[in-house]
Amino acid sequence: xxxxxxxSMRILIILILVLVLYxxxxxxxxxxxxxxxxxxxxxVGEGTDNELVKDPYCLxxxxxxxxxxxxREGKDLFFxxxxxxxxxxxxxxxxxxxxx
Numbered sequence: 001x002x003x004x005x006x007x008s009m010r011i012l013i014i015l016i017l018v019l020v021l022y023x024x025x026x027x028x029x030x031x032x033x034x035x036x037x038x039x040x041x042x043x044v045g046e047g048t049d050n051e052l053v054k055d056p057y058c059l060x061x062x063x064x065x066x067x068x069x070x071x072r073e074g075k076d077l078f079f080x081x082x083x084x085x086x087x088x089x090x091x092x093x094x095x096x097x098x099x100x
Contacts, residue, residue: 053078057088 052061060080067078068085072092079085 055080055084057084057091 051064053064053067054061055067056077056079058080062078062080064078067080068082070077070079070085070089072089077085077088079088
């Protein structure tokens with residue numbers, strides 16, 4: 001009977017250590033609060049976490065601080081992904097070459 005209690009205590013301690021290790025490692029790989037990811041619009045400042053912008057290619061709304069940005073004809077464009085941005089720019093390029 002005593003050994004069974006010892007084994008369950010050992011398992012409990014191992015589980016606690018695994019959880020502590022998990023949270024420590026998770027904290028190392030997560031961006032710090034207020035730290036920019038690096039792909040957002042350069043004019044994004046504090047307080048824009050809730051601002052949404054519309055992707056002109058797939059028409060979804062994405063947070064400004066995570067959107068991919070490009071400037072075309074003096075207008076800022078924001079995209080949900082690099083793929084949408086590349087497809088949008090490629091279609092515009094194809095359309096302008098067809099018209100000319």
